[in-house]
Amino acid sequence: MKRLHQSSLSAKTGRYLTLTLFAIFFALPIVYTVMNSLMSPAEVQHYYSGSGQMTLHLLPDQFSLEEYYQILFRQPDYLMRFFNSLWPVTVIVIGQVCVSSAAGFAFAKFRFPGRDVLFFFVIILMMPIQVTLVSNYIVLDRMGLIGTYFAIILPAIFSPFGVFLMRQVIATMPDELIEAAKLDGAGNWRIFLRIVLPCSKSGVVSLVILCFIDNWNMVEQPIVCLKDAGKYPLSVFLSQINEMNPGLSFACGVLAMVPVALLFLFYEKELIEGIGFSNLK
Amino acid sequence: MTGRKREAMSGLMFAAPFLFGFAAFFVVPFLISVVFTFTKNANGLKFAGLDNYIDLFGSSAFQTAAYNTFRFILIGVPLIMVLSTLLALLLHKRFLGSSFYRSVFLYPLVVPVAATVMVFQLVFAESGVINTIYAWFGLPIENWLASDRAFYVLMILYLWKNCGYNIVLIMAGLNSIPYAFHEAAQVEGASRWQILRHITIPLLAPSFFFVFVVSIINSFKCFREAFLLGGFIPHKSIYMLQHFMNNNFTNLNYQRLSTAAFLVFIVIFALVFVLFWMRRKAGDIQL
Numbered sequence: 001m002k003r004l005h006q007s008s009l010s011a012k013t014g015r016y017l018t019l020t021l022f023a024i025f026f027a028l029p030i031v032y033t034v035m036n037s038l039m040s041p042a043e044v045q046h047y048y049s050g051s052g053q054m055t056l057h058l059l060p061d062q063f064s065l066e067e068y069y070q071i072l073f074r075q076p077d078y079l080m081r082f083f084n085s086l087w088p089v090t091v092i093v094i095g096q097v098c099v100s101s102a103a104g105f106a107f108a109k110f111r112f113p114g115r116d117v118l119f120f121f122v123i124i125l126m127m128p129i130q131v132t133l134v135s136n137y138i139v140l141d142r143m144g145l146i147g148t149y150f151a152i153i154l155p156a157i158f159s160p161f162g163v164f165l166m167r168q169v170i171a172t173m174p175d176e177l178i179e180a181a182k183l184d185g186a187g188n189w190r191i192f193l194r195i196v197l198p199c200s201k202s203g204v205v206s207l208v209i210l211c212f213i214d215n216w217n218m219v220e221q222p223i224v225c226l227k228d229a230g231k232y233p234l235s236v237f238l239s240q241i242n243e244m245n246p247g248l249s250f251a252c253g254v255l256a257m258v259p260v261a262l263l264f265l266f267y268e269k270e271l272i273e274g275i276g277f278s279n280l281k
Numbered sequence: 282m283t284g285r286k287r288e289a290m291s292g293l294m295f296a297a298p299f300l301f302g303f304a305a306f307f308v309v310p311f312l313i314s315v316v317f318t319f320t321k322n323a324n325g326l327k328f329a330g331l332d333n334y335i336d337l338f339g340s341s342a343f344q345t346a347a348y349n350t351f352r353f354i355l356i357g358v359p360l361i362m363v364l365s366t367l368l369a370l371l372l373h374k375r376f377l378g379s380s381f382y383r384s385v386f387l388y389p390l391v392v393p394v395a396a397t398v399m400v401f402q403l404v405f406a407e408s409g410v411i412n413t414i415y416a417w418f419g420l421p422i423e424n425w426l427a428s429d430r431a432f433y434v435l436m437i438l439y440l441w442k443n444c445g446y447n448i449v450l451i452m453a454g455l456n457s458i459p460y461a462f463h464e465a466a467q468v469e470g471a472s473r474w475q476i477l478r479h480i481t482i483p484l485l486a487p488s489f490f491f492v493f494v495v496s497i498i499n500s501f502k503c504f505r506e507a508f509l510l511g512g513f514i515p516h517k518s519i520y521m522l523q524h525f526m527n528n529n530f531t532n533l534n535y536q537r538l539s540t541a542a543f544l545v546f547i548v549i550f551a552l553v554f555v556l557f558w559m560r561r562k563a564g565d566i567q568l
Binding site for chain 2: 155223
């Protein structure tokens with residue numbers, strides 16, 4: 001039987017053409033950064049600091065790892081920033097996953113008074129960071145946490161987005177599964193650890209990735225809450241070295257991409273599934 | 282204890298760590314800042330009525346910031362919704378390379394902001410790539426980041442970064458539409474356009490709703506890029522509410538800050554609430 005609405009050749013070509021055009025637009029900045037990080041500082045200097053016109057300089061004249069060498073072995077500053085970013089973000093991700101998967105379970109599968117009103121607040125307070133940053137600062141100041149890493153870690157752990165996502169994911173699990181386990185005498189904790197968590201793997205994975213990205217990129221909170229420039233994470237630091245040394249900042253940019261890119265490569269499927277779940281249904 | 286009560290207790294137990302932190306770092310701070318908006322700081326807090334609001338609305342910096350912010354949302358959100366719907370529709374049918382394209386579109390989401398901003402700075406610099414291309418065609422050279430055009434640079438950045446997430450959301454919506462609908466319509470002789478117009482788009486409504494909310498929130502996140510692109514005092518066309526707040530942070534003007542933040546909250550709340558209400562009335566959200 002002939003399939004209905006078979007795409008004609010010209011429609012197919014049109015589709016590929018449109019997609020390729022957009023793909024170039026989307027990929028160019030990344031390719032550009034990676035390629036430039038492989039040029040020697042002198043070459044970058046030559047192309048970007050000259051007074052004349054720049055050309056779209058994509059292929060290195062001479063392949064060089066000099067910038068990476070500089071960053072990794074000659075400028076300890078960078079590695080320190082990397083670490084300044086990595087450990088708070090790791091703590092945040094672990095904390096957020098624990099807190100929000102438990103809360104997501106509660107919101108999705110238990111009835112308790114005020115549940116729906118609370119969840120509405122969760123959605124409403126998934127606001128842009130600027131809205132709560134001010135008041136957060138005030139509370140953190142009262143707690144005496146300003147200037148410490150706790151000031152950026154604690155609020156991030158309880159960010160409402162995680163609960164929202166996990167609630168959406170767990171809500172799609174059939175109730176029968178939980179009822180069956182209950183009849184078999186499993187307690188709530190056992191159900192949570194043995195059934196709910198394994199079944200919502202894609203949700204957990206995309207929460208890990210999204211939460212990691214979000215906090216790996218944080219700029220406002222450290223600037224406002226850390227006070228000491230020496231404590232600034234990579235994200236803030238990167239924006240500062242841009243002006244000083246374009247050569248190094250390309251390599252820095254690439255290295256900052258690495259952790260997230262790895263997560264993305266390994267877990268893209270789960271990430272896509274998880275984002276799909278976050279749809280309000 | 283009845284079963285009902287027991288269930289409530291266990292539920293609250295699981296939610297407790299979150300509720301505690303959520304209260305401490307989101308709800309309570311939020312309430313405090315609401316109180317701040319009605320006070321002034323003269324030897325302790327004093328009730329000030331609506332003075333802060335009047336003061337804020339009179340400030341030209343705030344007017345500029347609010348104008349730019351809403352202009353950005355009004356142009357950016359519809360644009361990103363159309364673009365990501367188009368790309369999602371093109372990607373929806375599985376074909377050779379479709380998952381490759383999807384990855385390319387999604388990848389900008391995971392690129393660290395600062396790395397991207399740097400590239401955009403170089404591309405749009407006065408002696409940058411875009412101007413070089415302009416020169417080839419004999420067009421006048423523009424100072425992209427220091428003129429009104431900075432607004433469009435920021436818009437491109439916003440589209441570039443957030444399209445992928447929306448595409449995935451819309452594709453998830455597309456996947457939930459039963460193929461039988463499509464088939465039935467074809468058998469009845471509906472054209473592709475008719476199917477799109479009368480079946481696909483209406484059934485995507487719940488996804489569009491969520492994409493809309495996410496896009497607004499992301500448009501606020503984009504001000505981070507504006508900040509990194511332009512510093513504390515960028516070109517006037519990308520002076521956003523975030524700059525306004527950042528700059529007031531340095532003065533430690535809590536009252537003014539809180540008032541601005543609260544207004545942003547009210548606006549977003551109103552938008553989301555109206556949409557929720559509409560959708561709930563239409564009956565496709567159970568919450």
